[in-house]
Amino acid sequence: MNKITILNNRYRIIRELGSGGFGETFLSEDTQMPSERRCVVKQLKPVTANPQIFQLINERFAREAAILEALGEGNRQIPRLYAYFEEQSQFYLVQEWIEGETLTNRVENQGKMSESSVREILISLLPVLEFVHSQRIVHRDIKPDNIMLRKSDGIPILIDFGAVKETMGTVMNSSGNGTSSIVIGTPGFMPSEQAAGRPVYSSDLYSLGLTAIYLLTEKWPQELAINHDTGEVIWRQYAPRISPSLATVLDKAIMSHSRDRFHSPREMLDALTPCSLPGYGIPPAIASPSPVHPVPAPVFVAASPTASSPVVKSSSLGDWQKAGIIGTIIGLFVFLGLWISRPQVATNSSENIAAEPDQTNPEPQKSSPETPDALKGLEAVPARSESLSQIDPKQFIINYYTNLNQRQYNTTWSKLSPNFKTKAGTFADYVEWWESVAEIRVGNVRSIAQTEREAIVDVQLQYLMNDGRLVDDLKNRINLVWDNGQQTWLFDDKFEP
Template sequence: MLTSGVILRKRYEIIYILGSGGFGDTYLAVDLDLPYQPKCVVKHLKPNSDPGVLQIVRRLFDSEAQVLYRLGNDSDQIPRLFAHFEEQSEFYLVQEFVDGADLSKEITPGKKLTEQEVTKLLQEILEILAVVHRKNIIHRDIKPQNIMRRHQDNKIVLIDFGAVKEINTMMVNSQSQTSVSVVIGTHGYMPSEQAVGQPKLCSDVYAVGMLAIYALTGIQPHELPKDPTNGEVIWLNWAKVSKKLADVLTKMISYHFRDRYLSAEEALQALNPPQRRQAPSRISNTPSPVLKRRQAPPRISNTPSPVSANNLKSFQFETVTVDAKGNITNRRNLKAKYFVEDLGNGITLEMVQIPGGTFTMGSPEGEKYRQTDESPQHQVTVPGFFMGRYAVTQAQYQAIMGTNPSRFKGEKRPVEKVSWDDAVEFCKRLSQKTGKTYRLPSEAEWEYACRAGTTTPFYFGETITTDLVNYHGSYPYGAAPKGEYRLQTTDVGKFPPNSFGLYDMCGNTWEWCQDLYNESYQGAPTDGSTWLSGKDNNIKLLRGGSLYVFAVHCRSAYRHRDAITNLRDNVGFRVVAVA
């Protein structure tokens, strides 16, 4: 057991132990490398010294750590994995510390929550679990103790994935010479197929359903009776709920996995059936009154009414190039043309002219840490267009929408916590106000504008530093040094632009694109237009990286995606108008 004051890797100082169990010891620690010394959680795994066991554990440890890295980058409601390492045949995971309380404080024996409260809780849990299931990852231990309510924003945070527990349980089993095959889960929340070591995505759905029933009835899942003829849980006798919610929960906890919703996404859609969208409409140049009830956003064509290239202004700027270590090797003074849109009350929007051209979209096979969905590389010819010099700011969003949903307040900071629908609605209202047609960029337009003629991983060159980009500076790319981790957005225009004169195309906030997400570029358009065919109409592309992610995720080719309804404090957008 580690004692207070122990420093791991000359960086992580142990404060005190948080808990012990079959999965190892967990400690609260501080990161001494960062000036504000943030708290973090250290999980310590100690297998026996058998070489065969160590080899298996090492392989599992590395592969599962990569899973946790990916999950933490996909959502701010999954604790980020900051580091994983091995020292003297012992294994360590360093994760984000979540300041909050688990749901066992909200859901307790004998206490019944209302249907409205449980429905809201179900939606919150299923939304974050859907992010996990889209990567075909099973949590395997959904229960109140593994779901936190974060103090700072009251959001649900999903913790303690079974993947890590599998490594530890495997180590315990190997010491006792039992089978390496293990079962992860908690009695009452674990369905029949998981109990025999064959969990599925719908096993998590079962656990969430049982958690909701516990909240409704005040009876713990393992105490509820089961029908001896078919194994179904009997619960409706102790709950007063609508037929709709009763039907959803009954399907979620069906004894046979084939009878359940296949994933959290399916359960979420059953809980909140999608509203029928109105037929696509053309955007008029005549402003229409703002309706009290929000209508479905119109589809915006990639060929809107043109923006005149007359009376454009010019601005000068300096852009830089760096070597593989992040040292600036070249500075260039360039010019770009733009026009200014007056949004009223002294608020303006600057739109930069992006010349048309042909570029290679995606990443080459030799690019470090490239993802499979960045291929195949393909030639795309993009017509000229105008793009926002900066991501849409909070002042600009307030001027058009009348609200500011952002967590990190500041008029010149990018607006965040906007869904894809919110971004499209902004474009619609901006179009109505100005008489021009604004929209989100296609993914091809975005990458073309980001690269600005470069073919390197970043538009700055082979790497980036936190002097150039707002990202998680503790995780650099290539040979670049570690840097600052700001933990908040920065004002737009703080860092040097790319060669087109566009700022913050790397880091700060992810930016919505029009396109649906596809797992590769097979069949992608080659004319710069939006790709509207895909497996899921609710999943859209995000590009550019953000303040929370590692440098690798800020590469020009890196592709991210999210549900169109999700609100995150590291997601914003910028607008396009066609020349």
């Protein structure tokens, strides 16, 4: 930088962070702020010095800077833009300094990442891309180098958008108009349509999918073979322990033709999150800082989304009412069936009680668990099931989340059915995720239907995350099964409305 130590009479250069074909990046201090906060100054160099298009570049630079400002202000996982200026025919951006390490650095220092860590990164970044795309912007340069894990909380931050680079690559074409002379993106991480200069929204999902594969395999795209018949990337042999559900999602994300990929970040997120089961998985609002546009759940996911999942949500009041009606019908049929069969299973003791009203200590009649007025009469709990009358499914749910708040993970893990545990992953994964939640707040708990062996409960949950986010999960439907051995309810995942 020709020994310049102060830029714009304000930003003191501390050291160089990196350099490339478009310019250099420096760690700097803002001398006009009381804290002298640290920031990143990017010096951007146009590929041409043609004075005829300098004004055009200047105008485009201002426009792209305004977009970067809006993105940074609209999402905490994009660095904020503090300033931009032009000085001595050079263009500068001043952005928030993210202290941390890139995903490339993480893999180089610690090796392959676990599936649960990669899944969390994807679930955290997809809403960021959804927000970016809602602004009609394609990032165009998603790769491990452009995703940083913030040191303070470990949250992934998306950096280095390609739009400004395209502006710096502006030249004069044969017709006398300004046009970009370069293709934005990184070889290996960008799909064919982007390499041809026609990126689409799913181009970013392609790049994100290959980034996830790098984290799981420690293999760069150039190190992976291509199926010459289909054009698809061959990578699964380098991650033999990955779950089929995640592998299927990544395969779809990196399909060679854009029509075969996910069409939006929300669609990819919905394909990932059905594996997040009730009481275990990631709450949907964590992955929804921006408005959600519901899409049908992809049918290729191994664990099909059900009404018991806290992740697949509907913002429609009509859907909620339909679920309530379905639950009511199920409960009514169960109740009628048991009522019809009741005379055949009556015991001698119950007949004797009816015939001897004057005995001193008659056995009290069994009653079903407390139920909201709108649902009274819909439960079917046989009188002979003493354990069920002692444990209210609603109270079981409250106790479960109370134990989670107290970090009693062995206790809560034991309250998951074997079927649930098989799909939920390992106990270590379970603990790792819940450790990211500072507090679970339980709101309204409502019984939907109950039989001797199964119960369906709706619960409103609020998650206070370690990073300070408060996440609402208003439609969490949980299916419970009764375990005779433990004499308790267990979380299950097989309820389908």
